[in-house]
Amino acid sequence: MVINSRSVLIIGAGIAGIQAALDLGDMGIKVHLIEKNPVIGGKMAQLDKTFPTLDCSICILAPKLSECYRHPNITLYTLSEVNNVEGTIGNFTVDILKHARYVKEDVCTNCGDCASVCPVRGVPNYFDANLKTMAAAYIPFPSAVPPVYIIDKNTCVYLNYGICGLCAKACGAEAIDFSQKDEILEINNVGCIIVASGYGLLEDVSPLTNYGYGKYKNVVTALEFERLICASGPLEGHLKRLSDGRDPKKLAFLQCIGSRSDRDKKYCSSICCMYTTKAAMISYEHNNDLESYVFYIDMRAGGKGFQTFLRRGSDEYNIKYIKSKISYIDVDEDDTPIITYEDYDTSEIKQMKVDLAVLATCIIPSQGIEKLADILGIELNNYNFVKTNPFLPVETSVEGIFTCGCAREPMDIPRSVAEASGAAARAAEVIKGG
């Protein structure tokens, strides 16, 4: 039952966008949910476990993904971006650029035969933080929603050279359709818009050369580490030194990489203290011999249950917290990272060899946010996050366009979910209140 013909357009189908969509859909309001990736779930789907409950991330997310997909009031547009916006609050017209998937969404049975015959291998899978590769016919992860495969137009040989087409022959359901084209869809009668575009990561735009990222094999980013400890990731949860496959004994977690920094981003990335403790805990669960050292400036754990979580980390999971911001990493002949830090108690500079160094990199505004802000006409703040007033936390500078979650400021999942519901309430006021 749809209350009002006016709809809400939500940009971004990460946990925030999905939550807002579900809340509005449940209220009887029609939702158009736009996602630039081929599947929904955002960063949360890539996590192994979440703090402070150590819930399996995809387990608690999957029911929401299914609900979104099947919700009678939610229309999902994947591989889609907002191309143009006209109008004002209560009556926006939005053009969506929907990229071709080359697979018919209502026919594909998610069997995977196309991927198994595809001759193009070695395509980096963004879902596994590019640590794993896939074929040109792919689905980022097995329980993805929509449960439909995709042909990657950049690497598919048929689309680029007109040869092969093995997937189409292998597909029993005849779901492959190379004739699909990118198209522009016009959505009218949009009452309001919610920007839930989430975040990007510093390593996407910054080389992090001081830390040898990309050069030293045993230096990884937090997201890469998350995929490494994940049971469904490249190492199936069995942590190894990436240079030689040996079992690690010592892990170093370096906080504030590129954040709280005059050189990079001045702000605090807000979630890293907690996710680092979580990552160290999960690692310890797999291997009780591991020692973890967290090098930090301030440990930020103000949310519900967060302090208890930290305490558990140091009491039960062999995690030691060392107050010392690390500014560079060296390696020895064995590719073993060497951390140079200050021992707070003795004021001495010391060095520690670790098997893996994990960089808690700053979370940054989502790629493409500037273009999106331009299209929407909304202001970004000096850090390029969507600008909001702290006492009107989900409102942008344009009436009728709301925002929530990491699109506006780095924050954790509980806050993103709460803000998403908050944005939904404000959108509902517009749609229902008149």
Add this chain to the structure above:
Amino acid sequence: MTFEPKILGFLCNWCSYAGADLAGVSRIQYPPNMRVIRVMCSGRVDPVFIFKALLTGIDGVFVLGCHPGDCHYLEGNYEAEKKFMMVQKFLNMVDFDKRVRLDWVSASEGKRFAEVVTEFIESIREQGPSPLSGENMDQELFNNLKAMENSVSSDRIRALVGRQRKITEVENEYGERVPIDEFNNIFDKAIHDEFVRQRILLSLSSKVLSVKDLAAELKLDPSEILENMLTLKSRGEIDYQSIDGNTPLYMRI
């Protein structure tokens, strides 16, 4: 011919069933010996089900739920665990407890699902076919398990296991809680007593017997039999039928 175990699995919709599906989606292979009954929550698994399954001759029963703390229904798996532990206590009395298992598999653990199932199947394979399967069924064992089924179906046992968590883990109005050891003392005795009583009832369902007959049949001390029979009599479940010389004979009511 090598023995292929017959395994029954109870899988909860949100975690273990999803984990099993993931194993399939990921084409992770495991032996084909298990058949699955899907329930919404592992907490739905009534202990009676487990005994019924074993009584049909199924070689092994596996209950798989969400990891502690992750139950979709908040507490279901904790209750499942208590019930399962009780089942094990019963089965332990006849050395049958290794044919049942409880484990936790999350929706993202396809590989782990395959591993734990494979391991259980192999463990059952080593134990051999259930003495309750095949041509020469072990009647004594059958009767014992039937008595256990009836025990876990009885109100007293169900009340104890149903209240266990609240009594031992949550403080009451006065800030009191029963220590788990104290609870277990009571519970273990109740389990033993109820089993004996149900065995007595089973024996009396087809014939009349004296205390001495029952003591011999059940290989228990006559004083223990008598004590339990008095309880059964006071519950109105048995009574005297006749006297043979000086020895009363009992029957089921």
Add this chain to the structure above:
Amino acid sequence: MSEKESEDVRIGVFVCSCGTNIGGLIDVKAIAEYAKTLPNVVFTEDNLYTCSETGLTQIKNGIKNHNLNRVIVASCTPRTHEPLFRDCVEEEGVNQYLFDFVNIRDQDTWCHQKYPKEAFDKAKDLIRMGVARAARLEALENIIVDATPTALVIGGGVSGMTAALSLANQGFETHLVERENELGGRLKTLYKLFPIDLDAQTLLDNLKKNIKGNKNLKVHTSAQVKNIEGFIGNYEVVVEENGINIDLTIGVIVVAVGASLLTPTGYFGYDGKIRITQHELESKLQNNEVKAKDIVMIQCVGSRNDERTYCSSVCCMTALKNALIIKENNPESNVTILFRDLYTPGTYYEDYYRRARETGVIFIEYSPEKIPIVKEHQIKVHNEYLGEEILIPYDLCVLSTPLVSNNDNKALAQMIKVPLEEYGFFLEAHVKLRPMDFATDGIFVCGSAKWPVDITESISQGYAAAARASRIISHDTIEVEGATSFLPDYNKNLCTGCEVCIKICPYNAISKNEDDEIEITQVLCKGCGLCGATCTNHAIIIRHYTDQQILSEIYAYGGKEV
């Protein structure tokens, strides 16, 4: 075809080949043939893709032509296509709960690829179990109750006001109950609000203005909730306002009762005069009473210790805010903040911290093992950074204390039957995915009642609770899936009133009514089955997963009834 066991039951079995995913390993035609031999099966068919339009049409035709009243599809997994097939059979007049799904792909052919014969046998077994179950399935209707489109918000602070306004703006009659004689909560006594140093009164006045102008929003001040009965969509609430009882019929409830301030008696020589709390400092600043020149603030007073392990999250920003005001009023003053970890996450707050540093506020880290010692005019602190003990003179010492839960949370929690966590704050259903909900449907929580939060989060949580509540009352009725727990009339005599079911239900869906009878509030039931598995006298039935249905599957596999 075998003898039909019951004239009433006519089962159709559709075996899917799923292209070659199933059919490539096992002979689905033979499976369909086998299914025909099972009791109550009157029609079977194998399909290439049962989920395709063709397949769905085949199901509908099967139902029509053979008068089927039970349908089984043996294919992939119910977790993907059960809703699709349920809708399909409903469209052809078969109740959706008379549909059953047998998983012979994800849990058979896909994972036993080296054992085609065994996979085939397994499929047969699973279908035999499914048929036995299907014969015992019953048609069920979803549970529908009316939803009264009214809301009750308990607590008129910033979070409660925000929630109430949002609900009222959405068109719902909303009752805002506040125990003081004026709305505002803590906002009434705050001076400036971080991080933009907005005047608290400005924010409050704005909220009050919006509230006054909203005809849907009814404010009850000097009022308290006296009693709450009923369940989601249908609460009967008694509010005592100025001594008069008012009866309200309410659809949803939002708890926004905020938190209290800790008086740090016994900490650092607190005396309320020269060793004061941040809140006391704010009043003084507002009245321009701060003449001190050397101010030292101590963070984490009464928090992040063994007694109270949590971080109250707002105190660091509060200290910075007040420090900035002091510095602004008197640039010559010396302000020192003794901290453990400075909590200024995100963009706004980290900027604010920088600003404070730039105005010359001094930050000294202390460790919990070496707590500062506050003497008459000096504070001795072990400066962690220097590794030395220093003495700081002060004429005003400000203690940053945590927000703590209200003393009367317990009474309210008992009235609404919601839980509290270990520090007395309200406990939500799931800290990550349902942060504003209680496990009991229809009741929500926001703001510091749940956990210490700043104004920004109090506001967004207020909106969030409004959204969650709105979902319920946006419709005339509330519908719940029919597979719930239920105590049928014919089993009432079996019930001994032991109440184990009441205690075991995670959703408080079971209660005793005035006649001392067990009542299961269907609309709250989530169908987990705990009560049925525990009921001491087997009185409770779990629809769609009944004992009989499950036992039939066990017997079908085991090969005999025992």
